[in-house]
Amino acid sequence: MTFRSLLCLTLLVSSAAIAEPVAVTGKIDLFNGKNLDNWYTFIRDRGKNIDPKKVFTVADGLLTISGEEWGCITTTEEYDAYKLVTEWRWDGRTYGNRVDKTRDSGIVVHSVGEDGGYSNVWMFGIECQIIEGGAGDFIVVGNGSQDFSLTAKIAEEKQGSSFVFDPKGKEETINGGRINWWGRDADWKDEINFRGAKDVESPMGEWNHMECIVDGGAITVYLNGVLVNESVASKPDNGKIQVQAEGAGIIFRKIELHPLK
Numbered sequence: 028m029t030f031r032s033l034l035c036l037t038l039l040v041s042s043a044a045i046a047e048p049v050a051v052t053g054k055i056d057l058f059n060g061k062n063l064d065n066w067y068t069f070i071r072d073r074g075k076n077i078d079p080k081k082v083f084t085v086a087d088g089l090l091t092i093s094g095e096e097w098g099c100i101t102t103t104e105e106y107d108a109y110k111l112v113t114e115w116r117w118d119g120r121t122y123g124n125r126v127d128k129t130r131d132s133g134i135v136v137h138s139v140g141e142d143g144g145y146s147n148v149w150m151f152g153i154e155c156q157i158i159e160g161g162a163g164d165f166i167v168v169g170n171g172s173q174d175f176s177l178t179a180k181i182a183e184e185k186q187g188s189s190f191v192f193d194p195k196g197k198e199e200t201i202n203g204g205r206i207n208w209w210g211r212d213a214d215w216k217d218e219i220n221f222r223g224a225k226d227v228e229s230p231m232g233e234w235n236h237m238e239c240i241v242d243g244g245a246i247t248v249y250l251n252g253v254l255v256n257e258s259v260a261s262k263p264d265n266g267k268i269q270v271q272a273e274g275a276g277i278i279f280r281k282i283e284l285h286p287l288k
Contacts, residue, residue: 048265051109051286057268058282060088063100069142069149070098070272082272090279092132092272095122097148099269101138107265110285111136111239115157117231118276121219125274128217129159130231132277135168135269136241137261144170149269151175153261155239155248156205157277160221162228162237163208163248163255165192167201176202178244178260186213192256200260208248208255227253234280242287 057065062085068078073096083100084091092100117130125131138152145151145168153175156164169175178200182193190199190206199206212223220231227250229235240247244261247254270282 046105048105048107051106051284053286055284056282057102057284058090058279060280061085063090065104066100066102068098068100070096071143071146071148073098075142088280090282091118092270092277092279093120093122094125094132094272094275094277095120096272097274098272099135099149101142101150102268105266106241106268106284107137108242108287110287111241111268112281112283112285113237113239113279114234114281115237115277115279116229116234117159118278119232120276122274127219128274129161129219129221130275130277131159131271131273132157132275133166133271133273134237134239135271136239136246137263137266138269139263139266149271150267152263152266152269153177153246153258154271155237155246155256157237157271159219159228159231160215160223160226161207161211162235163250164211165206165246165248165256165258167203167205169203171203173202174262176200176260176262177206177258179206179256179258181206182209186211186215194254194257198259206256206258208250210255227251227255240287 135152138150154166180196181190181199210225238249244264246258248256
């Protein structure tokens, strides 16, 4: 390779590395109700856009994620400032080692790095959890280093090893693990159909409206109109968006981006 060719390659790589996230200046239908334009699939032990079991299907304006295999759909573009509006419901199915466990999925914002970099399934990022009894929890999907962190106001008492969001609490930064939403039941159990006393999630099979307001590292999550969790900073603070397949059937009828006011 000539010096000129090497220089051009270096410039191309550097340019790609500092590419700016897409500016959300108007409504973007990430899910258009017809196909998975704007996304690609990734499934553990299969790779990108290989889905023989049809884990991800679109029909009648609905995106169905069976959860039979672990993976995700990932946006082709990166974003950093937006309101993500979703509507979802469980379809009842569970698979594998989670057949009798709480139904589980999630939306990972600020997704960076290699596909499958985390547990051979997901990119690294910050997860807005969707799980029975814990919808709205934050999880740092990282490698334990300071490159991945979340800062939020937390209550004095933990739930097990996890912090709990408290808008009047002190700020705490984590590099792994989770920050539970404020109303997560202290007696939460990983059992199918679990519901806590303060849950705002709709009953199984009914639609939920979930908004993730993402302004760089500040992430605010509303579930069915109720503020459930909020961060003040995160690393990274921009990236792609992933929607997980994690052993439970979930259906989306809306995945939209809106500009911040």
